Amino acid sequence: MGDKQAIRAGLRRLVPLAILLGMILLLVPLGHLGDIVLERRVILALLNLVAVVGLYIFMGNSGVLTFSAVGFMAIGAYTSALTTLRPMMKQTFLPDLPHWLAVLELSALSGTLLAGGVAAAVAAVVGWPLMRLSGIAAAIATLSLLIIAYIGLGNWTAVTGGQTSLMGLSTWVKLWPAALWACAAVTVAFVYQETRWALCLRATREDEVAARASGLRPVPLRLIAFVLSAFVSGVAGALYGHFLGTLRVESFYLDSTFLFLTMLVVGGKRSLTGAVVGTLAISLLTEVLRLLEVGVAVGKVNLSAPNGIGDVILAAVMLIILIFRPQGITGGREIGQVTGSSRKEIP
Amino acid sequence: MGNLLQILVDALSLGGLYALTALGIGLIFSVMRLANFAHAEFITCAAYALFALSGSPLVMSLSAAVVVAVTLAILTERVAFRPLRDADQATMLISSFAVSVFLQKVLIFAVGSRAKPVDPIPALAQTFMIGGVQIGVLKIVTILTCAVLLLALLFILKRTRYGLQMRAAAEDFTMSRLVGVRADAVIALAFLLSGILAAVVAVLYTAQTGFVQPRLGVQIVIMAFVATVIGGLGNLWGVVAGGLLVGMGSSLLQAFLPPDLRPFREAILFLGVILILLFRPNGLFPSRGLKERI
Amino acid sequence: MSTPMLSVRAVDARYGNIVALRDLSMHVATNEIVSIIGPNGAGKTTLLSAIAGLVRPTHGAITFDGQGLIGASLEDTVRRGIALVPEGRHVFAGLSVIENLRLGATIRKDTRAAEADIQRYLDQFPILRERRDGPAGLLSGGEQQMLVIVRALLSRPRLLMLDEPSLGLAPKITAQVYDIIREIRDDGVTVLLVEQNAGRALSVADRTYVLSGGEVRMTGPSAELGKDPGFEAAYFGLGRGVAD
Numbered sequence: 001m002g003d004k005q006a007i008r009a010g011l012r013r014l015v016p017l018a019i020l021l022g023m024i025l026l027l028v029p030l031g032h033l034g035d036i037v038l039e040r041r042v043i044l045a046l047l048n049l050v051a052v053v054g055l056y057i058f059m060g061n062s063g064v065l066t067f068s069a070v071g072f073m074a075i076g077a078y079t080s081a082l083t084t085l086r087p088m089m090k091q092t093f094l095p096d097l098p099h100w101l102a103v104l105e106l107s108a109l110s111g112t113l114l115a116g117g118v119a120a121a122v123a124a125v126v127g128w129p130l131m132r133l134s135g136i137a138a139a140i141a142t143l144s145l146l147i148i149a150y151i152g153l154g155n156w157t158a159v160t161g162g163q164t165s166l167m168g169l170s171t172w173v174k175l176w177p178a179a180l181w182a183c184a185a186v187t188v189a190f191v192y193q194e195t196r197w198a199l200c201l202r203a204t205r206e207d208e209v210a211a212r213a214s215g216l217r218p219v220p221l222r223l224i225a226f227v228l229s230a231f232v233s234g235v236a237g238a239l240y241g242h243f244l245g246t247l248r249v250e251s252f253y254l255d256s257t258f259l260f261l262t263m264l265v266v267g268g269k270r271s272l273t274g275a276v277v278g279t280l281a282i283s284l285l286t287e288v289l290r291l292l293e294v295g296v297a298v299g300k301v302n303l304s305a306p307n308g309i310g311d312v313i314l315a316a317v318m319l320i321i322l323i324f325r326p327q328g329i330t331g332g333r334e335i336g337q338v339t340g341s342s343r344k345e346i347p
Numbered sequence: 348m349g350n351l352l353q354i355l356v357d358a359l360s361l362g363g364l365y366a367l368t369a370l371g372i373g374l375i376f377s378v379m380r381l382a383n384f385a386h387a388e389f390i391t392c393a394a395y396a397l398f399a400l401s402g403s404p405l406v407m408s409l410s411a412a413v414v415v416a417v418t419l420a421i422l423t424e425r426v427a428f429r430p431l432r433d434a435d436q437a438t439m440l441i442s443s444f445a446v447s448v449f450l451q452k453v454l455i456f457a458v459g460s461r462a463k464p465v466d467p468i469p470a471l472a473q474t475f476m477i478g479g480v481q482i483g484v485l486k487i488v489t490i491l492t493c494a495v496l497l498l499a500l501l502f503i504l505k506r507t508r509y510g511l512q513m514r515a516a517a518e519d520f521t522m523s524r525l526v527g528v529r530a531d532a533v534i535a536l537a538f539l540l541s542g543i544l545a546a547v548v549a550v551l552y553t554a555q556t557g558f559v560q561p562r563l564g565v566q567i568v569i570m571a572f573v574a575t576v577i578g579g580l581g582n583l584w585g586v587v588a589g590g591l592l593v594g595m596g597s598s599l600l601q602a603f604l605p606p607d608l609r610p611f612r613e614a615i616l617f618l619g620v621i622l623i624l625l626f627r628p629n630g631l632f633p634s635r636g637l638k639e640r641i
Numbered sequence: 642m643s644t645p646m647l648s649v650r651a652v653d654a655r656y657g658n659i660v661a662l663r664d665l666s667m668h669v670a671t672n673e674i675v676s677i678i679g680p681n682g683a684g685k686t687t688l689l690s691a692i693a694g695l696v697r698p699t700h701g702a703i704t705f706d707g708q709g710l711i712g713a714s715l716e717d718t719v720r721r722g723i724a725l726v727p728e729g730r731h732v733f734a735g736l737s738v739i740e741n742l743r744l745g746a747t748i749r750k751d752t753r754a755a756e757a758d759i760q761r762y763l764d765q766f767p768i769l770r771e772r773r774d775g776p777a778g779l780l781s782g783g784e785q786q787m788l789v790i791v792r793a794l795l796s797r798p799r800l801l802m803l804d805e806p807s808l809g810l811a812p813k814i815t816a817q818v819y820d821i822i823r824e825i826r827d828d829g830v831t832v833l834l835v836e837q838n839a840g841r842a843l844s845v846a847d848r849t850y851v852l853s854g855g856e857v858r859m860t861g862p863s864a865e866l867g868k869d870p871g872f873e874a875a876y877f878g879l880g881r882g883v884a885d
Binding site: 528 | 796
């Protein structure tokens with residue numbers, strides 16, 4: 001194959017990434033279209049994207065269901081909070097912090113990267129033994145991780161404030177930073193899934209026995225994905241913290257887990273495009289439902305849907321997709337992919 | 348010494364509730380390989396039925412609880428789980444999670460998320476003395492009810508025609524159909540029994556705690572799920588053992604942990620769960636039928 | 642010629658993109674023993690699965706007693722009088738021998754007669770009576786094979802389908818199993834038998850089909866087939882397919 005052809009082939013492989021990045025960057029002008037509420041909604045959707053991409057990196061490539069992603073988000077969120085809060089704040093809210101932590105003040109970027117790093121480190125330690133599990137044992141084990149994180153962080157009052165909200169985080173996550181971090185997450189996921197490790201991991205996803213017989217070892221392959229996934233999840237958690245300005249352990253538990261799982265499954269849990277499309281679709285849906293609940297003024301009357309119907313509809317959508325199109329909107333394919341290299345589900 | 352007796356009673360009572368819940372989940376898993384998260388909502392809705400019929404005679408409220416739980420169970424199977432019967436395990440897990448969340452949100456939509464007080468069996472609120480120690484009648488009744496139900500289920504499974512068909516379906520679903528066992532009937536039976544177990548747990552649990560809230564079932568079922576997995580999915584005795592283990596473990600941790608570590612009780616418990624899973628991914632008493640055939 | 646009991650006409654069956662049966666036709670007449678032989682992957686098990694209802698053909702027709710079978714559920718097929726003993730025995734290993742037998746009689750409404758049948762079989766196979774309360778998984782391979790055949794017979798089938806009954810069994814036990822197959826036919830049950838052991842199959846069956854690559858390559862009375870010079874070629878898939 002000639003050099004020009006090789007370059008063209010390489011560029012063609014990048015097409016899905018380019019399209020996805022384009023989709024993300026389109027949201028920036030969209031966010032500027034309306035008022036501050038719309039802008040915040042768009043930022044939230046972008047942050048959801050980082051979280052769901054984090055979830056996808058492990059679940060999509062390994063095929064193993066995990067409940068622990070949100071736990072790593074919590075770890076990341078609190079790590080960034082504790083290392084970037086101004087020491088005066090820490091003294092007021094968290095008087096019992098160990099001294100070295102109380103005086104530490106990192107920049108926003110360092111805090112966020114550290115968040116990912118700490119989450120990844122924890123994942124490396126606890127993940128190593130867990131990667132042997134699959135199916136329901138893995139689900140229960142990762143659910144246990146989530147619960148341990150939830151209870152641990154929720155009761156470690158000296159370090160996290162326990163059940164009370166931790167306030168005072170610097171809110172630097174505006175529209176552009178959110179979009180850039182979303183692009184970064186998608187790029188990381190894309191680059192990873194094109195590596196040999198990810199390819200071998202997907203082989204074990206399809207048929208573990210055959211993959212093993214071919215000499216592939218699922219455990220180290222899964223661990224790589226698990227650690228990378230935790231890194232991105234940790235970053236997502238930090239971003240949430242620095243968007244909202246406060247942290248509550250409650251927000252990193254089952255409801256968020258279900259939300260991100262819905263986004264991934266509805267989009268199609270086997271492709272990065274699925275993660276992106278699903279997040280945007282469900283974010284849009286929740287926004288519409290929220291507006292419906294708030295109500296629309298028609299003349300002098302306020303028409304609104306009853307409270308709580310939004311959650312019901314969201315769960316119903318997830319169920320309907322699972323019953324009628326379990327492979328999700330994208331069916332496991334990447335957008336703009338060259339035919340012949342699509343990763344369709346095997347019938 | 349008296350304290351020890353109280354602790355034992357507490358442990359057995361909680362263990363019994365988790366064992367019954369784990370059994371309800373295990374029955375369905377054994378025939379369908381479906382981990383039914385929605386069992387939480389069977390329990391919660393039965394508890395709300397009790398609330399709705401507060402003040403009515405006991406027989407009425409108990410019947411209402413059973414009817415609600417069983418109807419919900421059979422409906423859920425028919426509408427949500429039957430279409431998914433041939434899906435892979437990951438999809439089934441996610442789906443059952445989705446069904447559970449859906450039912451929860453519907454419940455919140457219908458009755459709101461605030462806790463409501465309920466006292467289904469006021470007659471059992473007394474205590475009595477054994478050797479100078481106060482023991483709650485309710486806890487003893489709970490232990491006895493659990494024991495009776497476990498024995499009743501044992502009888503159904505071992506001695507009745509339908510129980511035999513269920514055990515065959517649990518061993519080898521397709522082969523059981525090839526000898527003529529009706530898949531739909533067996534699965535419906537599993538859900539029926541699950542519903543009954545859920546109703547009983549709802550009654551006993553709300554009697555002990557005194558209120559209902561939409562998350563009631565979820566809390567119990569998470570523990571029961573864990574119990575099911577460490578006990579050994581597909582093996583009903585393992586599942587029961589797992590429930591007893593988790594309930595007793597939780598109770599004993601509560602009793603013996605130093606006070607500042609007590610809030611971490613559940614975290615420690617789940618740590619134990621992870622440890623068990625690492626050494627025995629198929630549970631402590633795995634069912635033969637679960638080993639993958641190559 | 643009267644309508645055969647079982648008639649398979651121009652059936653195609655596939656697993657995903659893999660074609661397992663290709664325009665396959667065959668039939669079984671009442672009280673015959675018919676065997677299907679061929680190498681691994683020939684589609685023999687798929688054929689039995691299609692008849693039983695485990696696999697749904699994409700084309701063609703299967704009739705039993707003149708009535709269509711395709712689309713009938715597994716449970717209904719048993720109730721129509723077809724019993725399948727799948728490859729690999731498949732006893733309910735955790736259940737006792739007697740429980741396995743009782744399950745064989747699941748579809749029987751005449752419980753007393755069914756119980757009498759069970760007792761009769763326990764007499765006929767003393768090893769089953771000896772182990773009746775023990776777990777079926779602890780029986781030897783040959784004993785398990787007897788158990789699953791008896792279990793299938795308890796549903797009083799008119800057609801008994803056996804998939805590789807001699808698989809993994811010692812020659813002496815295989816001989817016993819084949820004696821039982823002959824007795825089953827003498828009792829009025831029709832037998833359709835899939836075998837890799839061509840010699841055994843030819844010795845017991847009235848007629849034989851040679852399957853290869855999802856097609857019928859050769860068919861005829863067993864005695865003649867074994868002597869036919871084209872037999873080996875047909876077995877290994879060399880040469881044209883043959884319509885029934």
